[in-house]
């Protein structure tokens with residue numbers, strides 16, 4: 001592999017690799033940057049990892065007594081579930097909802113659910129985010145459980161499953177089987193044995209962190225993974241791309257493993273120093289360069305002598321990394337969404353079509369306005385045969401436009417064949433996009449994208465227009 005140690009990162013980011021700004025962030029004021037590891041500092045081949053997780057999960061479920069031929073025949077389908085979906089554990093459905101909680105797409109098991117059958121299941125088409133029966137597929141680690149749950153719902157509907165009397169029980173059994181530590185342990189052993197198969201190396205990431213460190217930022221690694229996994233994975237993903245005499249550990253002021261996020265951001269927790277095979281309880285202050293286990297965000301702030309917006313935390317888990325660190329500690333936040341690259345690529349491919357859609361929508365709007373005016377005129381002066389005929393003609397023209405629009409929309413490139421774009425739901429933002437907008441100061445597809453900018457970059461949020469701003473045009477408020 002090409003060694004880029006001495007190659008500077010200059011020039012504009014490639015397409016899809018920009019840093020996008022929700023809230024203005026002046027990196028000059030950020031004194032410390034904390035990083036999650038899995039799917040943040042290190043990216044895995046999600047399909048390879050999840051397929052392996054799926055097979056282990058399936059084996060657990062067969063051992064659980066669900067060893068029907070239909071279960072044995074199941075295969076991983078990476079398109080059944082995507083990050084950002086909501087699992088309705090009571091009804092056996094996967095849902096895609098928009099920022100208001102409205103259901104925009106749904107499946108029952110693996111089958112598309114829409115129209116009357118969907119309305120029959122939900123008396124109001126809104127999902128309450130506090131509902132305990134709704135589970136959010138928050139990370140790329142969710143794909144295997146979402147997939148097997150959908151497949152098992154179909155089997156449960158058709159032939160039942162031993163000891164299972166509800167979709168909720170089906171979900172609970174799936175979740176418990178995936179949570180078994182030994183499945184994760186087996187997966188991690190595979191990754192360590194064949195890192196090149198599972199880890200997507202990004203040499204620019206090491207250079208980005210090195211640049212931040214040289215610029216005086218204190219870097220932290222705060223991961224839920226254990227040291228026995230973190231060490232070999234970071235050795236593989238960062239070691240080869242740093243100066244010869246620099247181990248990757250030297251990038252970080254503190255390394256904290258088994259941090260148990262989101263609990264790490266919720267109250268005081270015991271902390272240990274890792275000394276070879278031993279764990280030594282931490283009694284005084286923390287020391288730079290050491291590896292710790294557990295602990296909490298308050299201890300990190302005390303060690304750094306920093307708090308709130310002095311610290312930027314970068315992670316891929318919208319709740320466990322970003323929502324809690326932002327809400328409780330007011331840290332600045334960056335969310336890493338690898339899927340953005342494909343999503344932006346697909347949107348760029350659709351740009352030509354988008355122009356035609358805009359033209360058709362504009363023509364439709366003009367016709368609708370004309371029809372509206374003719375109706376008001378009819379109310380005032382009594383409708384004539386001529387106005388009635390024109391309104392009928394408009395109705396037919398709008399139908400023609402709708403048909404062309406429908407055809408273009410159905411042929412648009414879609415990032416995901418079943419669920420469409422991760423950040424969109426119909427014409428609106430998806431729920432995931434709304435959470436990202438609300439809690440992440442910035443978002444990007446990978447850590448190395450920060451390397452396209454200086455560590456002192458002033459990331460400015462774009463001015464947001466509200467619907468009524470169209471009428472008044474430009475505005476500025478100091």
Ligand SMILES: [Mg+2]
Pocket residue numbers: 036037038039040315316317
């Ligand atoms: Mg992670």
